[in-house]
Amino acid sequence: MAELVETYACVPSTERGRGILISGDPKSNAILYTNGRSVIIRHLDRPLQASIYADHAYPTTIARFSPNGEWIASADVSGTVRIWGVHNDHVLKNEFRVLSGRIDDLQWSPDGLRIVASGDGKGKSFVRAFMWDSGSNVGEFDGHSRRVLSCAFKPTRPFRIVTCGEDFLVNFYEGPPFKFKLSQREHSNFVNCVRFSPDGTKFITVSSDKKGILYDGKTAEKIGELSMEDGHKGSIYAVSWSPDSKQVLTVSADKTAKIWEISEDGNGKVRKTLSCPGSGGVDDMLVGCLWQNDHLVTVSLGGMITLFSASDPDKAPVAFSGHMKSVSALAVLSQSSQKSILSSSYDGLIVRWIQGVGYSGKLERKDSSQIKSFAAVEEELVTYAFDNKVRRIPLQGDQCGDVETIDIGTQPKDLNLTLHSPELALISTDTGVVMLRGSKVVSTINLGYAVTASAIAPDGSEAIVGGQDGKLHIYSISGDTLTEESVLEKHRGALTVIRYSPDASMFASGDVNREAVVWDRVSREVKLKNMLYHTARINCLAWSPDNSMVATGSLDTCVIIYEIGKPPSNRITIKGAHLGGVYGLAFCDERIIVSSGEDACVRVWRVTPQ
Known part of the structure; x- marks a missing residue:
């Protein structure tokens, strides 16, 4: 529950x-x-x-x-x-x-x-x-x-x-x-x-x-x-x-x-x-x-x-205070004993919340561009907007440091940081991927198919790119080049989100056709299937820190939490989590999950496995 x-x-x-x-x-x-x-x-x-x-x-x-x-x-x-x-x-x-x-x-x-x-x-x-x-x-x-x-x-x-x-x-x-x-x-x-x-x-x-x-x-x-x-x-x-x-x-x-x-x-x-x-x-x-x-x-x-x-x-x-518009992205920063949650809304506002306290201030940014999505590590925020630009923003308390703006020349679709060395970022675009090291574009690769989602392994050695055709392409990363290793076919619609588990032993993917799949990274076999309980497209996905649970958020307003190793029928469903659809998900710890959505609210839930 x-x-x-x-x-x-x-x-x-x-x-x-x-x-x-x-x-x-x-x-x-x-x-x-x-x-x-x-x-x-x-x-x-x-x-x-x-x-x-x-x-x-x-x-x-x-x-x-x-x-x-x-x-x-x-x-x-x-x-x-x-x-x-x-x-x-x-x-x-x-x-x-x-x-x-x-x-x-x-x-x-x-x-x-x-x-x-x-x-x-x-x-x-x-x-x-x-x-x-x-x-x-x-x-x-x-x-x-x-x-x-x-x-x-x-x-x-x-x-x-x-x-x-x-x-x-x-x-x-x-x-x-x-x-x-x-x-x-x-x-x-x-x-x-x-x-x-x-x-x-x-x-x-x-x-x-x-x-x-x-x-x-x-x-x-x-x-x-x-x-x-x-x-x-x-x-x-x-x-x-x-x-x-x-x-x-x-x-x-x-x-x-x-x-x-x-x-x-x-x-x-x-x-x-x-x-x-x-x-x-x-x-x-x-x-x-x-x-x-x-x-x-x-x-x-x-x-x-x-x-x-x-x-x-x-x-x-x-x-x-809080958000007035749809909240599209979430990140959890574990600073000392207090869990700090960052949320960003369509109008470019980034709000910091502290679990148990609530509103803790707005991040003061020097530019007020709209934000489509962001990724965050302890000291840095990386955002992308509707203006073809990626911004790397140092976090200094409630202030943002000097912004580094990188024009990648086309509209970003997805953004991923390698957790072990966050200077490496993978950005997917309509036709391929762009790799950043710090504020430098080190490679722009046209993959020859319509790209809709992507993920990069925590150690930066592998990338997964999802296509409009529902296929998952797995690439090994060597320096600044990608080499295709295999193509996985299971989804029946365009991929919307792909995320590695924290220990990188698994990855999960979701699509517009409301299906989620958990894969074993080594064997590349399906580990959890028949995750077909949403009634509309899956917008976001998050893993628990101990790799035991994966949660999906959908346009159907619901969050569904699955336990790895148990049949999907054992799922926990949060109905009507956000009016208009769920757009952000993140785990604070093994049992606490945060969600955000179209209704401009952020909610914290305690999950008790069945």
């Missing part, structure tokens, strides 16, 4: 020039945010535990806990809202098509019976309120002419709904059933977020015009605004009230968060400006915030989640 030990969750999807609206459940200290088709539940006091809901058919945009904390309503770009359980495998309660376009915000009524959603739609339908159990409408929402970016339910009776959006308007509705009451036009740019105070006496709107305006909760009359003195210098993207309704937290494109004291008459003055960690680049713009119990949560454009203490804002904040 395999049990999930840790999840290094993805960060919220962000978009330049737009805020994101995160939410939480004060009772459990959990927060909700979205990335791709996933809704992520993170516990602020247990960051290595994350629960992910992945049943939306389209990219998700917003999610909220019901008032009792038992249900979650989540919405996506197609205008669909799904309501599902927090516990019991996230059982689906209801699904409704609410708007004809993207939903940007939604809120539950305080009694948990109704939901209001706002966003983009056809005609004038930018807002809809409905019963959570039947989906029936509870009002008409006229008055907006453009996308409605945010909506809020008054948390006390009599119920009211307020909305705001790209037409610079703030609209107020009475009900239920809800109908238009009045419109306020105090802002001169997009109104990005509206929130009622928990006691229901006021609501606040924040805008790209750098202003925050406060209104009476019952009548929607303007009562005050956030002082421009010491105010934000950029668009304000989000706002969140303190539990006692006396303060608000705002975040802005000016890269700061501010805590404001709200007076009885409805004006706000800055109590504290919070500076979040970062280098001051565009990625450090703040786009989301949440005041939850004693946690002040901010989210940056680059996905950094920072937690400040509300009771002691001077205390050093805790920051954690």
